Amino acid sequence: MSAKVLIIDDEELFREDLATLLESEGFRCRTAADGESGLELARQEAPDVVLTDLMMPGISGLEVVHRLAELSPESAVIVITAFGSLDTAVDAFRKGAADYLLKPVVPEDLFAKIRRIQEMRRLEREVHYLRRAVAEAGPGIRLVGSSPAMSRVRELIERIAEAPSPVLILGDTGTGKEVVARSIHHRGKGDRAPFVAVNCAALPRELAESELFGHARGAFTGAVRDKPGVFEIAAGGTLFLDEIGEMPLDLQPKLLRAIEEQRVTRVGGVRPVDTPVRIIAATNRDLGKMVDDGTFRRDLYFRIRVVEIVLPPLRQRREDVPELVDHLLRRLCLRLKRKVRAVEPAAMRVLMAADWPGNVRELENVLERALILADGDTLRLEHLPAEFRRSDDPDRASDDLRAAVRAYEAHHIQQVLEAAGGNREEAARRLGIDPSTLYRRLKELELQPPARGDD
Incomplete structure (x- = not known):
């Protein structure tokens, strides 16, 4: 996903030229002519990177850096100025700037700094969610079982892992639906992208929309700062919606729209945010019956079950x-x-x-x-x-x-x-039985022994 860049500079020609340059490299740009309007744009849109001049009328660039730390803490700030000095750079870093550039700007240096910041932010999000996932799941999670039923599940995972299509996992409580979801993600995206798990049954009803799509500062009482939702956090990776059958009915149209459009608008926000994610949903409920009963949307049901995996109970x-x-x-x-x-x-x-x-x-x-x-x-x-x-x-x-x-x-x-390497004589010895008894049991149990060693 391309970075959102906000440019704050009182020189119109420089500001617009810089925006054109960045957009030619695939970045999405917004511009502001002064610190006040720049801070307002940052509050509304939570840009990934803010490029700000230091010497501006009204609010200085250093004040912008300082206020952005509270207003939009997820935005990284690069200070750009023609009036560079060591003291100015140190002051900018102390107030929260991520980097520092002198005019005239070398385009390749700027592109590299923005991409490095973008990668660092992605890694920070992933580390946060991986730590939480490890704490919740414990070590060594993997798909275990060699039965025909689990072999079929494993084969299906291999076939669908690379596709971006939504997956619906069905199974009783405790059958390992999240393990399957993680296996799909790992085989498809590996460690390069975030995996974010959300238990829909545990979402507070009044905050469910905010948790999913994020909110803007001031959207409701207690929203003291902008906050990304799980769709944004999972961008470029996988969003696992566990217990999807518990999703409130009035939120289902918004969920469907987010899945289809691959973008969301934060609660109280005005601009959509691109969120390219793969959706894996899971439930232990009969969604088909819920559709018939009017408690689950038919269009959402068909959208999330492009691929369906059914996990057998342990019995x-x-x-x-x-x-x-x-x-x-x-x-x-x-x-x-x-x-x-x-x-x-x-x-x-x-x-x-x-x-x-x-x-x-x-x-x-x-x-x-x-x-x-x-x-x-x-x-x-x-x-x-x-x-x-x-x-x-x-x-x-x-x-x-x-x-x-x-x-x-x-x-x-x-x-x-x-x-025993397929050696039946040696296997019989280890089992403490005669070879003839082993041969008989192999036949009765309909076992196909591995490739034989020398008997």
Whole structure:
């Protein structure tokens, strides 16, 4: 996105020539002939960069620098003057200037300074949101699971990552919708662009519009300064709208317009701001039914579901539980400073047999509790909540449990075979069974062994 530049200079010819020069390089320019009108424009439009002369009638350039620090703190100021001295430069920097140039201006130097400022601002925004994301999500977030269902999700992510089209992720609470959104962003834009996540259900109703689109100073009580919304902050990257089904109905037309036009106007503002973002939305609600009920706009629904990804609940991909447990335990051990390295078979059986209405999030909470109670390097059945321990009673075994045990056995055998390089004799030895027993179980479990080593 090109930088917005405000030029404040009392010399009309210089001011207009500079604007023409910058616009030829793709920058968007506004001009002001004095400090007062320049400050008013800065208040209204929050430019990325302000170029101001020092020696002007009325408000001096140094006063402009000083007042901009409060009026438009996100604007970087470059002081341009024909009356340069070391003392003047030091004074300008003390008042908040980002850089200093002497007239006559060398165009290449000016372009380079503006672009450097623009890149620094982008990095500052990204660092801020990455820090918040890391604090909220914890270390090591990735898409975990080798089941057919998750393999299909992973394949779809690879196919759509580079496209700018909106994506709608559907799934129960705790299935990992934000993890999928981050995976799409990472594969498409990598670390070059911001990823901004917004929980629509947590937006205060009276401030939702301001959070999304930003506001101008004085737009409402408490708006003491200009503030960008998440659309502006995510510009050039991805905006993840979680729980999109909770978006207030009266805000949905404005959201649709922002998505379609790729620009927003701050609350109380007068000029639109370009916001090229990729929209990824997610919900655990039936948006189609909400459309029929009149609680969600049909046009917005079709706009955000250009690509649709459906995440299966954990109970429908039980074979992923061992891999998830391993991944989550490593994360939790790091955070809790524990050294649990294994899960006993009885505990794994009940974890695989559970229905997990809260999905991966519930699994993580159960494992965190178990880790706190664990007193060695192995997580055992006794460390799990009582309702899980009861489910291991063989007299109450269900079809789900038998299926889970079968899936766990298949997963374990496959891992041992891979560790043995496909050598079935060696795998049988590591498993403590006869090779003939291993061959039979491979056939019964319909396993395809990896490429064999020498038997």
